[in-house]
């Protein structure tokens with residue numbers, strides 16, 4: 001992108017049908033190739049925010065652009081190609097009877113040719129150590145396996161922007177470590193929502209704190225995650241490694 005900005009959010013507000021105001025005038029610019037963590041208490045609006053980035057929710061007020069593309073009903077196909085979103089709940093992402101088919105679904109939908117799909121799906125299955133599970137029903141996978149399976153459905157598309165909502169929940173320590181290494185090797189614009197502040201510390205250059213639908217703080221990972229008073233004021237704690 002000529003501006004170096006990959007994601008531009010301007011004046012974004014969103015309320016759910018029951019009247020809950022989940023996002024209150026959010027503005028944020030995310031640089032191409034950067035890694036940003038979004039942290040905050042339960043109910044702060046993190047998932048609502050990131051679910052806007054691939055058009056799962058459309059702005060009620062304000063606007064979002066990815067590269068030069070405005071997110072709206074008409075641009076959804078293009079946005080889905082640009083942005084891979086890992087939902088907080090992997091069951092929202094896995095819906096066929098066979099893991100292989102879930103991973104092939106995106107490329108098939110975008111009309112990639114058969115041979116290329118097979119090559120790409122097999123590559124991702126191996127990359128994420130899912131090869132042995134390829135014929136299993138996603139609904140029969142363990143929670144941690146589902147998390148990697150859902151990630152595979154995104155990475156198979158090779159998106160410009162990777163958004164992950166609580167990617168470490170249900171991961172054992174060695175898979176959590178594996179994910180840190182993968183994420184640090186992405187070389188893409190990444191946005192990660194997590195309560196695992198050590199994971200954010202290990203994978204993000206920049207961190208935003210959300211509180212009650214607003215951005216309460218925005219700075220380098222060191223500035224934000226090293227600031228005990230700021231974290232506590234937002235119902236968070238220092239990452240374990242900084243607790244001494």
Ligand SMILES: Nc1ncnc2c1ncn2[C@@H]1O[C@H](COP(=O)(O)OP(=O)(O)OP(=O)(O)O)[C@@H](O)[C@H]1O
Nearest residue numbers: 016017018020022041042043044045046047048049
């Ligand atoms: N479908 C919905 N209908 C009504 N209110 C909702 C809905 N989904 C979320 N909310 C409300 O919107 C607010 C923000 O929710 P959101 O899921 O974005 O929070 P979050 O920061 O992701 O929380 P968590 O850390 O628990 O995942 C909360 O007050 C929540 O109760």
Ligand SMILES: [Mg+2]
Nearest residue numbers: 046047048088
């Ligand atoms: Mg959430």
